[in-house]
Amino acid sequence: NAGVTQTPKFQVLKTGQSMTLQCAQDMNHNSMYWYRQDPGMGLRLIYYSASEGTTDKGEVPNGYNVSRLNKREFSLRLESAAPSQTSVYFCAGGDAYNSPLHFGNGTRLTVT
Amino acid sequence: QKEVEQNSGPLSVPEGAIASLNCTYSDRGSQSFFWYRQYSGKSPELIMSIYSNGDKEDGRFTAQLNKASQYVSLLIRDSQPSDSATYLCAVLNYGGSQGNLIFGKGTKLSVKP
Numbered sequence: 001n002a003g004v005t006q007t008p009k010f011q012v013l014k015t016g017q018s019m020t021l022q023c024a025q026d027m028n029h030n031s032m033y034w035y036r037q038d039p040g041m042g043l044r045l046i047y048y049s050a051s052e053g054t055t056d057k058g059e060v061p062n063g064y065n066v067s068r069l070n071k072r073e074f075s076l077r078l079e080s081a082a083p084s085q086t087s088v089y090f091c092a093g094g095d096a097y098n099s100p101l102h103f104g105n106g107t108r109l110t111v112t
Numbered sequence: 113q114k115e116v117e118q119n120s121g122p123l124s125v126p127e128g129a130i131a132s133l134n135c136t137y138s139d140r141g142s143q144s145f146f147w148y149r150q151y152s153g154k155s156p157e158l159i160m161s162i163y164s165n166g167d168k169e170d171g172r173f174t175a176q177l178n179k180a181s182q183y184v185s186l187l188i189r190d191s192q193p194s195d196s197a198t199y200l201c202a203v204l205n206y207g208g209s210q211g212n213l214i215f216g217k218g219t220k221l222s223v224k225p
Contacts, residue, residue: 040217042200042215042216043156043200044215045213090155100146100158100161101156101158101213102158103155103156103157105155106154106155
């Protein structure tokens with residue numbers, strides 16, 4: 001039982017390059033989330049998908065796009081990476097609003 | 113702007129002592145409260161959730177909630193070096209999906225042997 005799986009674990013990009021962060025869950029969560037975590041800033045929500053077929057912006061959506069491919073998979077795309085997007089990215093799954101989030105292991109992204 | 117505030121620490125306690133972690137929140141409509149633990153270089157993991165005023169105990173951990181004071185705390189009894197981590201307080205507003213879950217910036221706890 002893998003839980004929430006993110007790929008890749010590490011990535012280095014040059015400014016202007018694009019990439020997609022992948023997230024898959026086998027916990028049957030209806031909702032999925034993408035957060036970024038920066039030193040001194042805590043966890044900030046980028047985008048979320050409350051259910052299959054829907055996506056919504058979070059606190060810091062600029063420069064990102066998402067796709068909820070099916071119930072299991074939720075990807076995050078950087079179309080033109082910028083150094084300000086250097087961060088650790090976490091995907092998470094959850095259900096009803098009282099339930100906790102289950103996080104993936106994170107992707108450490110560096111943009112030079 | 114809805115906010116969740118935590119003392120960033122570091123909070124240093126000797127092994128065997130009680131560690132007390134505090135969190136305040138700005139939105140009176142908040143209904144659900146969570147404590148996550150995050151080891152360095154790892155992902156957050158849930159350790160406690162609390163939804164009503166009072167105390168909730170789970171092993172060495174006790175969560176305390178006071179909605180009138182907009183205050184939630186986590187007590188760790190008999191602290192162990194393995195408890196050294198950053199503790200994140202998270203608050204969910206009533207009627208929201210998990211999209212309205214707001215995290216504090218975390219308190220770093222160091223338990224000295």
